[in-house]
Amino acid sequence: MxxxxxxxxxxxxxxxxxxxxxxxxxxxxxxxxxxxxxxxxxxxxxxxxLAVLDAERTYYERHNANVHRGIHVLAEEATALYEATRDKIAAFIGATDRREVVFTKNSTEALNLVAYAMSNAETTGVEAARFRVGPGDEIVITEMEHHSNLVPWQMLARRTGATLRWIGLTDDGRLDLADLDSIINDRTKVVSMVHQSNILGTLNPVERIVARAREVGALTVLDGSQSVPHLPVDVATLGVDFLAFTGHKMCAPTGVGVLWGRLELLEVMPPFLGGGEMIEVVTMEGSTYAAAPHRFEAGTPMISQVVGLGAAVDYLSALGxxxxxxxxxxxxxxxxxxxxxxxxxxxxxxxxxxxxxxxxxxxxxxxxxxxxxxxxxxxxxxxxxxxxxxxxxxxxxxxxxxxxxxxxxxxxxxxxxxxxxxxxxxxxxxxxxxxxx
Known part of the structure; x- marks a missing residue:
């Protein structure tokens, strides 16, 4: 389908x-x-x-090979299937450029990717200055976060000396935005929040929080694990800088997720993992890195799972x-x-x-x-x-x-x-x- x-x-x-x-x-x-x-x-x-199960099985039966590295038929077919899913994801979430779609293992890895990239910015050139976090800076999350969007920011705060702050909850499970302007302030470097809570079910007012973050120049990260599988999601409408979501909650296989980021940010964001595929030139003295998205996809990726994710996107799109x-x-x-x-x-x-x-x-x-x-x-x-x-x-x-x-x-x-x-x-x-x- x-x-x-x-x-x-x-x-x-x-x-x-x-x-x-x-x-x-x-x-x-x-x-x-x-x-x-x-x-x-x-x-x-x-x-x-069935469409997802069939797609993953057919990949292994007919096209199994490593991607981006071979010139034989199977390698070219596998690469085409893998990259086709990037196009499908971009269309599914309203991204303007396929290079804004980075494949990860899951939402947790996608969120950690951003948090560790902000750590790595300390030893990167001036182009990564927007990602640098240190003492006196603040990181803002919410009290309803899944641990995958809480622990990475706690760890970033400990690594860098930044301060972690959060938006609290009302008695009926909504975000308490009464003090939003003081919580998100001129010291805020990044605001990371869940779109739809996995425990409360709450759908958060993302646009309002993003508008405040923009006023102070903070980056915004959105955990879409519980929204992308269930709602029409358009990154342009949301206005965030990064969006993380996972395949296994949207009818796709386990072991595959997505980080979407604005291209102008991905182009200067330091990598998280080093190794094959994410490099441009390597010498014994040092390395330069590939352009986005491959800069953030080190090593052999989760190829069959990405193919299955593409089939899941087709299935969800057919339903609407x-x-x-x-x-x-x-x-x-x-x-x-x-x-x-x-x-x-x-x-x-x-x-x-x-x-x-x-x-x-x-x-x-x-x-x-x-x-x-x-x-x-x-x-x-x-x-x-x-x-x-x-x-x-x-x-x-x-x-x-x-x-x-x-x-x-x-x-x-x-x-x-x-x-x-x-x-x-x-x-x-x-x-x-x-x-x-």
Whole structure:
């Protein structure tokens, strides 16, 4: 399937989720005692359609070779497939130049790439001055960050002597922007934030924060791990300098992600990893580096995964991201209403579907008001064939903010149905009955 072929699920009377589900073999399997699988853990990883599975298998069966380094047929075919995905990604996120798309292992590596490049700027020429961070400078993040967009900035602050600051949270899971102008100030060098929270589901007002960062000349980095797979995303509209996202949450294989950056920044940003492919000239005394994006793609890349990512982009484009977003918004609204009917359930995050995505975290109590540990909730739901995520979801500061050790999280994607939400609600009633005996 290519981007020019609309998916049958959206050809006639709107979005047909049952037709979509036919493309995902794993969704038809059973678990435990022949129970149907109810997969509500897409914020952790999405399932993969046949088009992606076929693309990766076909690559290995027909085209397997290293890229950019050979003149034989297989090498040229592999390189063409690899680079075609760069074009697809650029179009998918509204990039103006394919050279702005850098392939990484995942969002975590993409975010670390930027943070370590800012460290490396200290020993690089004057062209990298914009990336230099040191004592007296400030790095701004938010309290709702995934650890992958928190720990790298903590490490950068320790390496450079910069100060880490953050935007706090309101009681209903939104960013508290009351002091935005003082938090982002003339000392701010970089602002890094999540687009859509993996634990709260909150969709953040990126444009407002970016506008303030621009006023003080700070670089902006956006973690799009939970937005690019679910929403139409256009980097020009967002106005950020860098965007990180990962393939495995958008129906692609594991082991591949993307860093998008403005070309004028990538052209002067120091590399993160050294080795093959990222060089221009190498002598025993020193090396010069390749132009972007290859400067940031050291070593043999994740070729088959990139091919699979290209197939995933084709698949999502055929469905249409507006249609995907509309479906997920409807499922989220349905789920929030349905969960409100479960006694003792408290949602951690926005209670309505406005400006939020389909990751719903909650805590549960029994009839006496005692907390039911999320691990117990998850285990009892699993016995019914319902897959959810439990823990702090790599966002422990959020749990600390709301005074809870962990949550249960149900998360949705383009293949989630209202029947699966109903199964979750019925399962939660069963959990409460079990603990109220």
């Amino acid at each position: 290519t981007v020019t072929e609309p998916h049958p699920a959206v050809l006639a009377s709107g979005y047909d989720v049952e037709q979509v589900r036919k493309d995902f073999p794993i969704l038809s399997r059973t678990v435990h005692d022949n129970l149907p699988l109810v997969y509500l853990d897409s914020a952790a990883t999405s399932q993969k359609p 991201m507006p249609a995907v977003a509309a479906h997920e918004h409807a499922i989220t609204a349905y789920a929030l209403d349905a969960l409100a009917g479960v006694p003792g359930l408290r949602i951690i995050g926005p209670p309505t579907a406005e400006a939020r995505g389909g990751a719903i975290s909650f805590v549960l109590t029994d009839d006496t008001g005692r907390n039911i540990h999320p691990h117990d909730v998850g285990q009892l739901l699993d016995e019914r064939g319902i897959a959810v995520r439990v823990g702090h979801h790599c966002a422990r500061p959020v749990c600390l903010r709301y005074g809870i050790p962990a949550t249960t999280r149900a998360s949705f994607h383009l293949y989630t149905t209202t029947a699966e939400v109903d199964a979750l609600v019925e399962g939660l009633h069963g959990v409460r009955r079990f603990f109220s005996k």
